[in-house]
Amino acid sequence: MRYLLLPLLLLSHLALAEPAETDWLELMPEEDRQALEAMPEIDHDGPEQDGTFYNPGGLRQQDKSLPAVMYSARTVAALDGRAIRLGGYPVPLESDAQGRSTLFFLVPYPGACIHVPPPPPNQLVLVRYPEGIELQDIYAPLWVSGTLKVEPVSNELADAAYALDAGAVRLVDEADL
Incomplete structure (x- = not known):
């Protein structure tokens, strides 16, 4: 009996395991990665530099x-x-009504x-997470797991090239580092 439980426990652990981490650069075609690596350093001086955090252009700002x-x-x-x-x-x-994102x-x-400048659209992912997560700090990193879709999304804030239907969203913790 014990020998039957071990494979079942292993299979249940694998079913609960998170997918392997995807690097942001993997979302870019090879030509875009090469172009990004060859680019000169970008000046990120923006509204936060002068203490103003309102950005009327949002993620859609463009520097020609x-x-x-x-x-x-x-x-x-x-x-x-x-x-x-x-x-x-x-x-x-x-x-949602409870304030969860x-x-x-x-x-x-x-x-x-x-x-x-903001990230390019292929470095923005729209996340749909009906369960919601309480976000107390936008500077706290998250792990998001789910199914990625090539899906152009456009709203008044930004354009994204991908969407993700999240099955799990959690804060990154010390054990992850």
Whole structure:
């Protein structure tokens, strides 16, 4: 009997395990990654530099002097429908009656909603999480697990090239580092 329990326990553990981490650069086609790596350093002086945190352009701001890769919405088709785990920072969009965020953009670095320039659309992921998560600090990193979709999303704040139907969202903790 004990020998039958071990495989069952192992299978149940695997079923509960999070998918392997996906790196943000994996969301970019190879040509975009190369263009990004060849780009000169970007000045991130923005509203936060002068103590003003309101950014009327949101994530849609554009600096015409930047290379096209900074506005790329090109995606990696092989990721469509794949279960992933992505770490990033939330930009809340909608919340439920209890104040939990149910819809948010996930971005690769903290404060992307106030930085200039914003991440390109293929570095923004719209996360749908009906269960909701209480977000007390947009500078606290999250792990988001679920099914990634190549799905262009556009709203008044930003354009994203991907959407993710999250099965789990949690704060990154010390054990993850």
